[in-house]
Amino acid sequence: MASAIKAKLTGGSAANDADLQEERDKYRLLVTAGPSYDEKTHKTVKVNSEIPTTIENEFLTAKINVRVKGFRGLPNTSPSTSKDYFDDPMHAKDQYSLGFSFVPKQDIPSVDTVWGNDFDHSIKDKIPPGFNTAFKIVKEFIDPGLSCDAYADQPWLYGPSLSCWFALRIGEKVNEGEDFPTPGVMTEGADGTGKDLRERLGLPENNEKRRKYFLDAKHRQPVFFEKGRCYQGDFYNPYLDFGNFSLKLPGFTLKVIKYVGDKTHCLRYVFKNRETGDMYFNVNFKLLWGEELQKALTADQKEQASSERDSGIGFQDQASDGATDGASNGVAASPSTSGEPQAVPTNDTNDESTRHTAPPTMQLHPGDHNAAAAVASAGSSTSDPDVDEIDRLLQQTSTSQKRSGLFLDEID
Template sequence: MASSITHRLSGGLIGSSGETASEEEAAKYRLLVTAGPAYDQKTHQIVRVNTNRVTTIENEFLTAKISVRVKDYRGLPASSPSSSPYFEDPIHKHDLYSVAFSFVPKRDLPSVDTVWGNDFDHPIRDRIPPGFNTAFRIVKEFIDPGLSCDAYADEPWLYGPSLSCWFGLRIGDVYEPGQDFPAPDENNVLTEGADGSGQEKREALGLPANNEKRRKHFLSQTHREAFVFEKGRCYQGDFYNPYIDFGNFLLKLPGFSLKVIKYVEGKTHCLRYVFKNRATNEVYFNVNFFLVWGEQLERALAEDKEQEGVQGGDLASVLLPPGQTTNRSLQNSGVAVKPQAQRTTSHPSPGLDDVE
């Protein structure tokens, strides 16, 4: 991580006493990552982890390109590399995963109410492990002071202001509608800064050049009110950390680690990340990390083998109820699909609970 504090914290985790998942436990699950323009899983596509094949999504608010890296990746598609050159960069030698993205808004999007984080459409209070409140205090004090959380609500959430959550932020040039724009690059780490006319924007807003100072800058609501994601302008972001070890099913925090598989045993589960407007509940894009288990895993493995080497497959459909398919599958079959309508109430989608 960029800050000296984070380096000390992540370095201190190496000797933690947390128990990792056994090979037998790990073999029961595979990680599967999807991304879409809404919570509705039918709108999602598979993310090709640790590759340069970005996932492009679009809705009424923006067009986005998404790339996910996971260290020691054991998941689907089976052809995905187990790691990425990203983790060989000195900046990221302690990090365990990254959600990188670029997007171009179709309209001006005020940043003041935009958030990044995790949420769920069902209670998880009965599944919260002991020590959660202590863990959250550690996270808020040492990692991200902008975070807020209500884990005991009927629809739990953990959010922070997007501009203070993202560890990397780059402001780019303006692009015409339909014009191609930069995508996250597997071989080049995103650095804080700007491209083209984006440099003038950063200077006009008085944004610090250092990413940690920029994150602190946007803890201020006044500063967030002054920032608008401008229609047509490209923004690039990267969210990464050394705290979720998807390869070993561990949550690692300063001083201890938690064996996640102990709390998810025997079901398919999902952790979803979302970029949204909290005031209106308008979703800009959503990335889901599934731990696929049981019958769904058998279907996913069979589907993955069948699709090997085939472009435009629909592996994501195994996460839907029987008889349903993704919009991407319908498009591949020649059926016209209307753009996903956004809802102002929470849309049912898999969360950290069962995906039957």
């Protein structure tokens, strides 16, 4: 009897996995970066490549590197991972990284610069069950500096840039027209004259203390990004699994693909000034579907064929290489997919992106939790009408699935 029940459960799970796989195969991820919201100014980012995407506007010049574990997207010659990055012990659990270097063309006050996500349209009817609980977890255990208004006509989720970035390096001055470092696997710190600058500003030496320090606006007020100096940052975490289109929070995994529907969606990251609206750079993670995916596949094939003609490399050779290839520096004071276009469903396309006071805790590295699931479930009960899907999932999480970690309130 027990074996029969087990077989039935296993069979059901396998069927669900097959359904999710079929649903997932309808989509491809495309990452673009640009100096503004206008997608006409954007360039395609070669995910998991060590070759950065360079963008420029009136405020700065920036280099962008995006790394995604288990990447399934365009260009279809992109490696499925970045071994140099994800094999590093510090990033073994991370699912993606958005790394960048930039050199300002003018002094940029840091106090109102933010990092986060926003949208140019309402998403009220698309907010999934469990959003409020998920945001509570993120704010309390991951980044207490975050603020959010998901119900606005133009929703947003921002945090102070200097407290959001998990790594920050202050570097050397760069003469106009000179090259500057590409964002690699970086650690908190400084290079050259950036070391003296960091000392003069009294910045904490490690990332968790620096992030906690800059939660306070009075610490950001006298700090600006200095004209002509190189800065490097890295934003990474294990929560968004772009390879499987999943959200991974303490103790459970939510298959986001079940909720997105047959549409194109866009998650955009921005580095901007919240008060003036000045945009420094914008990186879009676009989940393509339908007619938009069809066009992107065709364009990608043409681009690949053009590159092969220019380089004299045969199509089959480059396709094979693409399928198997795996793929610091200042703050101053004052699926692989088939190359053939695929027949896909078509439909209209739509893009997808309560303020709260900041709790006192923030973790050293995203993904290491100290009973986050237990805290979330303890605050709810089965009789509470506000208990949502994520609350129930948290309550069902076994203690063996929960991870412990170091929080900023434990740091001297």
